Amino acid sequence: MKRNQSPCIDVCDFSAPKGWCVGCGxxxxxxxxxxxxxxxxKNIxxxxxxxxxxxxxxxxxx
Incomplete structure (x- = not known):
């Protein structure tokens, strides 16, 4: 079974619309x-x- 890796790319800037991280969303x-x-x-x-x-x-x- 494939593990769901975190989508994080170590940017962590929550300044995108609706407080989304610009690195991972x-x-x-x-x-x-x-x-x-x-x-x-996680898939959803x-x-x-x-x-x-x-x-x-x-x-x-x-």
């Missing part, structure tokens, strides 16, 4: 809960993070 709360999350919940969050990071990248290029 998570909120502070999501970062804190990551280790205790079930694999299913990973899909959401992909969408968030697209929005963050789009804003930074404007």
């Amino acid at each position: 998570r909120t502070r709360e999501e970062c804190q809960k990551w280790k205790s999350m079930k694999p299913y919940d 969050l990973q899909k959401e993070l992909n969408k968030r990071m697209s929005k963050i990248r789009a804003k930074s290029t404007k």
